[in-house]
Amino acid sequence: MPSRPSPDSPSAAEPARESRRFTVLLSPTRRGARLARRLTERRLADWGRPSRAAEHVVAELAANAVRHGRVPGRDFRLTLVLEAPRTLRIEVTDLRAERLPVPPAQDCDAESGRGLLIVDALADAWGVDVGAEPPPARKTVWATLLLA
Numbered sequence: 001m002p003s004r005p006s007p008d009s010p011s012a013a014e015p016a017r018e019s020r021r022f023t024v025l026l027s028p029t030r031r032g033a034r035l036a037r038r039l040t041e042r043r044l045a046d047w048g049r050p051s052r053a054a055e056h057v058v059a060e061l062a063a064n065a066v067r068h069g070r071v072p073g074r075d076f077r078l079t080l081v082l083e084a085p086r087t088l089r090i091e092v093t094d095l096r097a098e099r100l101p102v103p104p105a106q107d108c109d110a111e112s113g114r115g116l117l118i119v120d121a122l123a124d125a126w127g128v129d130v131g132a133e134p135p136p137a138r139k140t141v142w143a144t145l146l147l148a
Contacts, residue, residue, distance in 0.1 A: 025075040036062035060115040069094025097137035
């Protein structure tokens with residue numbers, strides 16, 4: 001006699017909900033920021049969810065971690081969480097909790113400072129979490145994207 005699915009198990013009509021996670025520590029250098037973008041591109045391709053928007057968001061957040069969150073001798077952390085089937089959460093964590101990101105005014109002539117405007121345009125939501133545990137204090141700039 002065939003077994004019936006339990007109330008806790010997904011049926012054939014309802015695909016299993018699955019969460020995928022990738023975390024890596026990277027050097028707070030331009031090379032580390034470039035590597036963050038490349039690793040994101042590769043990981044999302046492996047997960048079958050390529051996204052140029054996600055790559056751009058990671059590039060901007062990683063560049064900000066290098067430029068504004070650098071602590072000599074300490075890496076920044078990139079975390080990607082794909083919550084099935086289409087929600088991607090990007091987190092970039094550094095150890096400069098006192099330097100919170102502030103979106104600049106939209107100045108079309110500015111040569112820099114548009115990274116958070118790009119993040120704001122591409123992400124469905126973004127924000128900053130500050131934590132003191134475990135020491136030292138750290139900040140995580142996160143963004144979520146709904147993937148196609």
